[in-house]
Amino acid sequence: MKIKLPQLFALMMCSVIGSSAMADEVNVYSSRKEALIKPLLDQFTQQTGIEVNLITGKDDALISRLKKEGSKSPADVLITADVGRLYRAKEQLLLQSHGSEFVSNVVPAKYRDIDGQWLGLTMRARPMFYVKGKVDPAELSTYENLADAKWKGQICIRSSSNIYNQSLIASMLAAEGADKTAQFAQGLVANMARSPVGGDTDQLRAAAAGVCNIAVANTYYFGRLSNSDKAADQSVVQALGVFWPNQADRGTHVNISGIAITRSARHKTQAQQLIEFMLKPESQSWYSEVNNEYPVIESAKPSDTLQSWGRFKADAVALSSLGEYNQQAVRLMDKAGWK
Amino acid sequence: MRRFSSISWSALGIATVLASPILCVLYLAFTSPSDVWVHLYETVLGDYVSHSLVLMVGVTLGTLLLGVPTAWLTANCQFPMHRICNWFLVLPMAMPAYIVAYAYSGMLGDFGPVQTWIRNTFEVQYGQYWFPDIHSVGGAIIVLSLVLYPYVYLLARSAFLDQRHQFNAVAQTLGSSVWRNIWKVALPLARPAIAAGVLLALMETMSDYGTVQYFGVSTFTTGIFRTYYGFGDESATAQLSLVLLVVVLVLYAMEKRSRKGMSFHALEDSGTTSAPLKLRSWNAGLALLLCLLPCFLGFILPFTVLFLWGLESTEWFDSSFMELSVNSIMLASLAAMITVLLALVLCYAARLHRSWWITLSIGIASLGYALPGTIIAIGVIVLLTALDHSVVTWIASLFGIDSGLLLSGSLVALVFAFAVRFMTIAVGSISSGMMTIKPTLDASARLLGRTPWQVVRQIHAPLLRPSVLTAALIVFVDVMKELPATLILRPFNFNTLSVRAYEMASDERLYDAGPSALLMVLAGLIPVLLLNRNIIRNSQ
Numbered sequence: 001m002k003i004k005l006p007q008l009f010a011l012m013m014c015s016v017i018g019s020s021a022m023a024d025e026v027n028v029y030s031s032r033k034e035a036l037i038k039p040l041l042d043q044f045t046q047q048t049g050i051e052v053n054l055i056t057g058k059d060d061a062l063i064s065r066l067k068k069e070g071s072k073s074p075a076d077v078l079i080t081a082d083v084g085r086l087y088r089a090k091e092q093l094l095l096q097s098h099g100s101e102f103v104s105n106v107v108p109a110k111y112r113d114i115d116g117q118w119l120g121l122t123m124r125a126r127p128m129f130y131v132k133g134k135v136d137p138a139e140l141s142t143y144e145n146l147a148d149a150k151w152k153g154q155i156c157i158r159s160s161s162n163i164y165n166q167s168l169i170a171s172m173l174a175a176e177g178a179d180k181t182a183q184f185a186q187g188l189v190a191n192m193a194r195s196p197v198g199g200d201t202d203q204l205r206a207a208a209a210g211v212c213n214i215a216v217a218n219t220y221y222f223g224r225l226s227n228s229d230k231a232a233d234q235s236v237v238q239a240l241g242v243f244w245p246n247q248a249d250r251g252t253h254v255n256i257s258g259i260a261i262t263r264s265a266r267h268k269t270q271a272q273q274l275i276e277f278m279l280k281p282e283s284q285s286w287y288s289e290v291n292n293e294y295p296v297i298e299s300a301k302p303s304d305t306l307q308s309w310g311r312f313k314a315d316a317v318a319l320s321s322l323g324e325y326n327q328q329a330v331r332l333m334d335k336a337g338w339k
Numbered sequence: 340m341r342r343f344s345s346i347s348w349s350a351l352g353i354a355t356v357l358a359s360p361i362l363c364v365l366y367l368a369f370t371s372p373s374d375v376w377v378h379l380y381e382t383v384l385g386d387y388v389s390h391s392l393v394l395m396v397g398v399t400l401g402t403l404l405l406g407v408p409t410a411w412l413t414a415n416c417q418f419p420m421h422r423i424c425n426w427f428l429v430l431p432m433a434m435p436a437y438i439v440a441y442a443y444s445g446m447l448g449d450f451g452p453v454q455t456w457i458r459n460t461f462e463v464q465y466g467q468y469w470f471p472d473i474h475s476v477g478g479a480i481i482v483l484s485l486v487l488y489p490y491v492y493l494l495a496r497s498a499f500l501d502q503r504h505q506f507n508a509v510a511q512t513l514g515s516s517v518w519r520n521i522w523k524v525a526l527p528l529a530r531p532a533i534a535a536g537v538l539l540a541l542m543e544t545m546s547d548y549g550t551v552q553y554f555g556v557s558t559f560t561t562g563i564f565r566t567y568y569g570f571g572d573e574s575a576t577a578q579l580s581l582v583l584l585v586v587v588l589v590l591y592a593m594e595k596r597s598r599k600g601m602s603f604h605a606l607e608d609s610g611t612t613s614a615p616l617k618l619r620s621w622n623a624g625l626a627l628l629l630c631l632l633p634c635f636l637g638f639i640l641p642f643t644v645l646f647l648w649g650l651e652s653t654e655w656f657d658s659s660f661m662e663l664s665v666n667s668i669m670l671a672s673l674a675a676m677i678t679v680l681l682a683l684v685l686c687y688a689a690r691l692h693r694s695w696w697i698t699l700s701i702g703i704a705s706l707g708y709a710l711p712g713t714i715i716a717i718g719v720i721v722l723l724t725a726l727d728h729s730v731v732t733w734i735a736s737l738f739g740i741d742s743g744l745l746l747s748g749s750l751v752a753l754v755f756a757f758a759v760r761f762m763t764i765a766v767g768s769i770s771s772g773m774m775t776i777k778p779t780l781d782a783s784a785r786l787l788g789r790t791p792w793q794v795v796r797q798i799h800a801p802l803l804r805p806s807v808l809t810a811a812l813i814v815f816v817d818v819m820k821e822l823p824a825t826l827i828l829r830p831f832n833f834n835t836l837s838v839r840a841y842e843m844a845s846d847e848r849l850y851d852a853g854p855s856a857l858l859m860v861l862a863g864l865i866p867v868l869l870l871n872r873n874i875i876r877n878s879q
Binding site: 033034035036053055056057060064070072073074088161195198200201205206221224266327330331334337339 | 379449464571717721744826851
């Protein structure tokens with residue numbers, strides 16, 4: 001089969017014109033994994049008839065792609081698993097205000113950007129998990145206390161490359177300043193049971209296996225183990241207790257997974273509809289349940305698993321500080337020798 | 340002559356296009372001064388350098404030990420199951436390094452079945468017994484060697500097979516012993532192929548991210564990612580990549596230098612193939628063991644682990660595996676075809692025109708393999724978005740329509756990135772195949788009135804087929820397994836098996852990574868086996 005040049009050109013023009021037709025669709029860049037978000041997006045399409053096109057990936061890579069694509073980027077919506085990245089996207093002038101009154105009404109101010117450029121969809125905490133019978137929870141108090149020499153060789157925490165730890169240190173920088181935080185990081189490194197390996201779930205498993213007595217991890221990893229029907233996972237959950245640090249002062253470190261409308265959005269109306277859909281009580285329940293996270297709207301209740309760990313006081317630091325202090329946090333951890 | 344110059348122009352064009360994303364990245368290196376270097380130097384740079392060096396030395400030794408003896412045995416000896424070993428030895432190619440790392444970590448980690456069994460059987464606590472830590476430089480060396488040795492094995496085996504027709508016969512008529520023959524004839528003659536294989540393995544090692552990151556080993560590549568993610572510093576990232584490139588260039592130059600003055604061309608085929616050595620008793624047993632071990636550790640064991648995970652996973656029911664598999668296979672085939680075609684043009688240009696600028700452009704076009712996929716993806720995005728923006732403006736001025744971005748965010752971008760990243764593989768394999776075709780053969784054919792095309796079709800094609808197939812095979816499987824670039828560049832609603840497996844693993848759901856990893860390995864096996872069959876058939 002031979003294709004002549006004019007035909008080829010016609011074909012190209014067709015595809016160009018075809019792609020420029022404004023269909024009823026919305027384009028999403030998401031660093032939330034496909035499995036954790038696609039069912040909800042499918043539901044949105046069912047209810048509204050708006051097609052959702054999805055690319056998932058690492059948040060930094062998506063943000064960098066967004067930046068390079070500039071004003072012509074096809075993306076309308078950015079979904080991330082950590083506020084630090086939303087902050088970075090905002091700093092790079094990639095976002096615009098959601099412009100929705102509904103959002104401002106249902107999402108508490110602490111989970112929203114001051115300029116309306118991003119908002120939280122779910123909330124999670126990063127508490128400590130201790131081995132029952134080996135650690136008396138009365139001995140535990142704050143994150144800072146983990147640097148105390150009495151915990152030598154007893155702490156499991158993942159690498160400093162991980163954004164959750166970067167955000168944790170950023171929150172401490174915002175609250176305590178550089179000197180105290182540097183001291184803490186050095187003390188923590190000295191107390192590690194082993195050089196950081198694996199993810200949060202690995203830290204929990206390691207604690208249950210006797211590698212260490214205290215693990216730091218996000219709530220949803222523990223929630224996932226709690227809901228697992230595997231015997232090995234259940235034995236991990238049985239062995240550990242949740243401890244909410246810093247209840248007497250600033251509160252336990254929390255973070256959000258969030259959503260934003262890109263500056264280049266060509267389907268802003270559809271993007272707004274998507275955000276509003278994600279904030280409906282039933283979406284919030286599903287999304288927070290599937291991700292084992294806390295919903296951000298008042299009317300949606302956390303799952304039974306999450307409720308079983310009790311209520312806790314959350315760190316009230318502005319979430320944007322977690323992004324602001326990120327660079328400083330990374331450097332500080334490098335200096336402390338946190339691998 | 341005009342045809343020859345047109346091919347060298349084509350080669351130059353291809354090289355320029357392939358080099359452009361890399362040059363884009365390098366350009367970023369000089370855009371803004373960065374203070375991150377001082378910080379890196381004071382803190383983590385020492386680790387990056389030392390770990391990377393140890394890893395490179397280890398993988399060199401590992402791939403040589405696993406790849407060369409097995410290649411020689413399967414090419415030259417008869418022992419029980421020696422034919423099946425040809426098949427077994429290429430299997431680990433279908434295994435992504437990061438997946439093998441997950442499997443070994445799951446098996447041998449602190450709370451894996453092995454250590455749990457030790458604790459329960461001997462009633463000891465964690466810390467009361469010694470167990471090697473897989474999450475270490477040593478562990479990374481083992482995992483990478485296990486999945487990368489097939490490069491050395493494949494290239495070395497085809498070199499040994501090429502020799503069998505002539506040199507062994509020559510050597511044996513001269514009455515030299517087997518060992519002497521190996522040291523004096525077989526190994527020196529196979530050296531270019533072995534070196535090319537090791538160089539590929541080293542490049543792959545340097546650009547590996549998944550394994551070292553999972554094992555908590557900080558290397559140059561994890562450093563690049565960290566600088567990019569942690570500091571959001573493009574220019575420092577680019578500068579680190581520049582260092583990686585320099586290392587590769589040094590390796591490349593060393594390999595070239597060591598071959599200086601040697602040239603290898605096949606002798607006229609005497610029509611006799613030396614009889615394979617028949618190994619007996621414990622020699623045969625040892626040979627078999629040597630050939631089975633790499634496959635067992637690099638394929639069978641991790642595959643079993645994945646299979647067991649797959650049994651526990653609920654993934655099977657909520658994933659569109661058919662679509663994922665089709666996407667993966669389609670993408671890998673497309674990329675392999677295009678890469679091999681371009682590589683053929685480059686290699687022919689080099690064959691017909693031995694000029695420094697052709698050599699240089701092939702060198703530059705081959706740099707991509709040493710860079711992490713992320714870096715190339717960044718380069719491709721920078722380049723294509725810039726191109727797109729000008730095209731969009733042009734279309735808008737001509738037709739008054741807003742077309743949006745055309746190239747970036749399409750499959751073109753992905754295939755382009757793969758061609759950049761995997762060109763070395765194709766060029767390496769094809770050019771070592773070409774080396775064995777004597778230029779005088781072309782000259783004689785031309786004297787007999789054959790056109791250049793006829794020479795290519797009638798003489799080169801059958802001779803080159805095994806190396807072209809090897810090239811296609813390796814590129815195909817590599818694209819199947821490739822992760823960072825796929826993740827960054829893919830179009831909307833386009834998922835592959837590697838992306839799915841990664842998403843599950845990075846979400847700490849290893850069991851659920853099982854099914855997609857299994858399918859990725861199985862889909863990668865089909866072409867591995869098909870092409871291996873062709874290579875074997877062609878070499879007999």
